[in-house]
Amino acid sequence: MIENVLSVPLEAVLDETAKMKIAGYKFVTLSCVELDTDTVYILYHFDCDYRLAHLRLTASKDARVPSISHIYPSAFLAENEIQDLFNIAFTNLPIDFKHTLFLDKRIKKEPLCRYTMTDKSAPSAGDGVLAQKPNG
């Protein structure tokens, strides 16, 4: 039901974002959706006079996604959020919170991933609630 979606490869993200900026679009936000154990969608949402346009990037979890914060300065917060909650690495972030935007330093997992809970080290006590699965 989302209209106006353009799928972009990793290399073309910056180019397409720059085109959006030239076309007069306003940055809305980034959404990250986990698809399976090693791929994610990153949706870039833009708005121009109530009309939305989207870029859909299908990236693998260990890809290093270029930050669009140099084109849209307000994107750094959304990018840091994805870095926190999904452990997707962004390059060239102007302010890099290094996984501490929302989370505590001790948390070593990416809380919003449900398929892979890859431990970056041994699981720390206290995040057991986040690791619960609904129905297998």
Place this chain on the structure above:
Amino acid sequence: MFKLTPSILKNLVTKKATRLYPFEVRESYENNRGELVNDVEKCNFCGICAAKCPSACITVDKKNAIWQCALFSCLFCGICVEACPKKSLTQKTEYRKPLQEKEVVSIQMKTANEG
């Protein structure tokens, strides 16, 4: 400057805008969602309320017939009241009085207690 002066003078002579709360309690509205009560006579411990509750504050032990509600998690949305098939859950119009500790209301069926 002095824009609030009439208001200040008016406030000097009118009665207080606030109530002396514990001594003077406002009447609650007719449809207010207040304290959650479970009528143990009607309850059949089916556990639908526990499954429907968005904040997961109700736990039901079917085997021992125990119904528990964590008071401080409950947000009085009334979803459980609507979902209850036996109409044993009701909400009063008054709020529960403040508590000093995080209490859990626990209701157990009497027959299960004796048996």
Place this chain on the structure above:
Amino acid sequence: MRQTIIPFGPQHPVLTEPIHLTLTVEDEVITGAIPALGFVHRGLEKLVEIKDFHQMVQVVERVCGICSMLHAMCFAQGIEELMEVEVPLRAKYLRVIWSELHRMHSHLLWLGLFADSFGFESLFMQFWRIREKIMNINEATTGNRVIVSVNIIGGLRRDLTPEQVRWMLSELTDVGKMIRSLESTLFDDYTVKKRTRGKGVMSAEKAIEMGTVGPALRGSGVPQDMRTLGYAAFKDLDFAPVTEPDGDCWSRCRVRFRETLQSIDLIRQAAGRLPKGDINIKVKGRPEGEVISRVEQPRGEVFYYIKASGDKYLDRVRIRTPTFANFPALLTLLPGMYLSDVPVIVMSIDPCISCTER
């Protein structure tokens, strides 16, 4: 000149919620601001995995207390669009009424807090006294004061009786009078002007570039308001976005003040045209697909991205709250300002940290 680093927050008299700013200061002029968030992060988006989509309506209400009804409405509208459910017309009008009541009590709360941020405490109390009337209307009509829980997928849980509508409108007439009586105090006062005019100026171009939403954007003269999209019953109502040209704190304050009065007008229009009929319809089946739902909250546009795959549990709910969009702009407003203006500028975007961190 030597730089000093001054921590602002997480506990600060003007802040209603915890946020930390590391301010770099030269003399008294701010040169940089770096935020630290995460004090109230609750991971509500994660709950889609264990709560089904009917329960999620009540879960997303918990994102923010002040705009709880609008969060639930936005989510419900998204799911209704996915499932191709047409909500009864009466429910649409009632949604307008309650959402505007929420906007009013949020704006009155903010006007009070804003007055408090520059030290005008009696004005703060005046505004909050008015707000209490709105809270009473909420309590009498929905049953709860803050988290009203009236929305479900397919409509509403509560209806308004004609007596309630009449009582509500008479109360709102009083509220309108009380708010207007404070207008000259707030906008003609010398001290208020000194503290707010020309502080934190954001031009229209910059506001668009930084992706701001809501009163922060309309305060810079950009007439963008999601209510013009015509969700719920807004397409039938007479409505035009409120804008102010200056882009400073005073301008943003004026936008919110005028919107409060506009909300009374909108409620009156909706109550006058309130159609008869059901307030909800049974919803069967499960949602499938992707949808974006946008609603104008008191603080700006809220953006929901919902992905479902025909299961009881949704795949993803992504909530972009208005403060999340306004926050980067706030950081660019601070450099060049005096340290004593920071509370006013921070308050002027109406930060809701619970919303931002979810």
